[in-house]
Amino acid sequence: MINKKIADIFQEIADILEIQDENVFRIRSYQKAALTIGNLASDLEEMHKKNPKSIKEISGIGEDLYNKIVEIIKTGKCEMHQNLLEHFPPGLLDMLRLRGIGPKKVKLLYTNLGVKDLKELEKAAMAGKVRDLPGMGEKSEREILKSIDDVQRYSKRTPLYDAVQDADEIIKYMKENKFVKRIEYAGSLRRRQETIGDIDILVCTSHKDNTPKNIKTIMDHFIKYHYTEKILAHGPTKSSTILESGIQVDLRVLDEKTYGAALHYFTGSKAHNIKIRDMAKKKGLKVNEYGVFKGSKLVGGAKEEDVFKAVGLPYIIPEIRNDDGEIEAALKGELPKSIELKDIRGDLHMHTNETDGALDIDTMVKGMYETGYEYIAITDHSKTSTMVNGLNEKRLLKQMKKIDDLNKKYKGIAGADNREFHILKGSEVDILPDGSLDYSNEILAQMDIFPASVHSRFNMSEAQMTERIIKAMRNPHMKILGHPTGRLINRREPYKVDMEAIIDAAIEYGVALELNSQPYRLDLNDMYLRLAKKKGAKIVINTDAHHTSQLAYMQYGIYIARRGWLEKNDVLNTLPFEKLFNYWKKNGAK
Ligand code: DGT
Ligand code: CA
Ligand code: CA
Ligand code: ZN
Numbered sequence: 001m002i003n004k005k006i007a008d009i010f011q012e013i014a015d016i017l018e019i020q021d022e023n024v025f026r027i028r029s030y031q032k033a034a035l036t037i038g039n040l041a042s043d044l045e046e047m048h049k050k051n052p053k054s055i056k057e058i059s060g061i062g063e064d065l066y067n068k069i070v071e072i073i074k075t076g077k078c079e080m081h082q083n084l085l086e087h088f089p090p091g092l093l094d095m096l097r098l099r100g101i102g103p104k105k106v107k108l109l110y111t112n113l114g115v116k117d118l119k120e121l122e123k124a125a126m127a128g129k130v131r132d133l134p135g136m137g138e139k140s141e142r143e144i145l146k147s148i149d150d151v152q153r154y155s156k157r158t159p160l161y162d163a164v165q166d167a168d169e170i171i172k173y174m175k176e177n178k179f180v181k182r183i184e185y186a187g188s189l190r191r192r193q194e195t196i197g198d199i200d201i202l203v204c205t206s207h208k209d210n211t212p213k214n215i216k217t218i219m220d221h222f223i224k225y226h227y228t229e230k231i232l233a234h235g236p237t238k239s240s241t242i243l244e245s246g247i248q249v250d251l252r253v254l255d256e257k258t259y260g261a262a263l264h265y266f267t268g269s270k271a272h273n274i275k276i277r278d279m280a281k282k283k284g285l286k287v288n289e290y291g292v293f294k295g296s297k298l299v300g301g302a303k304e305e306d307v308f309k310a311v312g313l314p315y316i317i318p319e320i321r322n323d324d325g326e327i328e329a330a331l332k333g334e335l336p337k338s339i340e341l342k343d344i345r346g347d348l349h350m351h352t353n354e355t356d357g358a359l360d361i362d363t364m365v366k367g368m369y370e371t372g373y374e375y376i377a378i379t380d381h382s383k384t385s386t387m388v389n390g391l392n393e394k395r396l397l398k399q400m401k402k403i404d405d406l407n408k409k410y411k412g413i414a415g416a417d418n419r420e421f422h423i424l425k426g427s428e429v430d431i432l433p434d435g436s437l438d439y440s441n442e443i444l445a446q447m448d449i450f451p452a453s454v455h456s457r458f459n460m461s462e463a464q465m466t467e468r469i470i471k472a473m474r475n476p477h478m479k480i481l482g483h484p485t486g487r488l489i490n491r492r493e494p495y496k497v498d499m500e501a502i503i504d505a506a507i508e509y510g511v512a513l514e515l516n517s518q519p520y521r522l523d524l525n526d527m528y529l530r531l532a533k534k535k536g537a538k539i540v541i542n543t544d545a546h547h548t549s550q551l552a553y554m555q556y557g558i559y560i561a562r563r564g565w566l567e568k569n570d571v572l573n574t575l576p577f578e579k580l581f582n583y584w585k586k587n588g589a590k
Contacts, residue, residue: 002043006044006073010068013030013084014030015103017030017084018103018104018107048069048073091120095117095121121148122148126145126458128458128459158196160196160559161520161556163247164189166249167199170201170225174203177217182256183201184201185200186201186266187267190267197248202251202254203252203253206256210256219235225243227243227244259302260303260304267321271322272321272326276307280292292310313330317338320335336567338566339566339570345576347368348379349480349542350364350378350542350545351380352364355389356388359548363548369410376423376424377449379426379427380428383438390430393439400447403423425446428453428482429444429452429453431453431455433457435468435471437477444477450477450479451481452472452478452482460495465496466502469497478509481513483518483521484499485499485523487525489519500531503532512538522556526564541571
């Protein structure tokens, strides 16, 4: 229907006129026309064909608007609209797509900050420049950043966590087809990269079922998936769609006889594949997505291991297939013995509804107990974080008392099933801009453990930020640096900090670096984790849970830890309770 197009053009005219501060009545007439046409039941093109006069009878459509409607029906364009666009930064209109941003706010942002598009606005908001404008504040600044992220979803890479939700759901749905013998994801998703370009799904059928007719039923089932927004390709063995969430899904169907070779190939990374292929060539073999070949004879490929075996390598986990040393390490027999979820014995960072968590302490502790951990730490925000109702000393001490009671209670429970369960007293203590911690040493000394984190003044210079954090690490009570770079995936850049210097200081002062498992943090990232390990720093993997449902985020921390080549020994919360505290006694501040 042409109505939508006409309504959109009129709305855009109204928006531009409003940003340009034109006559209010003129603006309103375009706005009203856009609204009316948008809600019109009959098609304007049809009306024009049958009885053009009937268009003029629509309320609010005078001679001038009528002519424009006819112009758009005939030419697809409106000259006045085109003229307006020519003298107008086009990015300003994108800003109108943000929640809570109308033409008035766009004008405010444009005239005061000179921002001409979403990118410049994002930069200004991240630098904290938006909050000081009249009618804005910290909250609207945050809202703008969040909204920019939403708008850009289509063009941006999807965070791992979001892609996994989509992929798991579609896999569950695909299993309804009886020819699907095995189904799993490949590509960057299987390698657990922190963001995903598109989802690659591989379906394996038995050899007997691998007929064009059967495969067609799989493909037809796939494109009928309820959350499909667009079908990009619908082929005999490969189809691609875009889901409502905006992410693309590529699905391929394979025969069990060569499934392993395909799984290896489509897991990538591309650079890893190329190196494997070249190694095979040197051995007189050919490796590709169809199998391992000697001449034209298929000599392997049912299992992924066949590919590695063919080139004389042990199995390499997907998370490190990035051609940044894994093949060399495998040749030397020096692959990491990668950490696994079951190695984790405790979680040392979580919040309750005393600050910004969703649940009370009893519920959080109960959820934690049920995970089977040996120890947990309650770490609500400290007093300077007033926006999240950070605990002053009085409330903190009261919470500590409550933890004493809970420990007594759980000792009873733990006694029954003969397991250890320790609830530790802590806080997520703000590292203040001057590098001091948000409670006195006297208070800090009463805590068992606490991550200390930067939550304010992100815009310091690199030297200042590095100095700030290192000064905090010199505090003899500090044992964990929380989310060390402060980044939020797709939403907020890390603050500027010399991470190598931080890692060195962490080793010197016996401070562990946190791997925060919140899906949009994953902070430290894989690259820094690998550097930290190489230098000899210790890591703690925490969930920073604000709800019991977030305890499951530990898995995401583990994915990233594996990508960072971490082993059990690199991660302190794989230690039993006594050993953990002995470690800190021995390696604590000097
Ligand atoms: P993404 O989707 O951008 O997050 O990253 P990937 O790694 O999932 O890349 P994608 O979806 O383009 O392709 C999936 C895998 O297929 C990739 O990891 C390796 C393999 N692959 C794709 N193109 C090539 C190629 O030209 N050569 C080789 N050797 N492998 C390729
Ligand atoms: Ca992909
Ligand atoms: Ca793909
Ligand atoms: Zn925090």
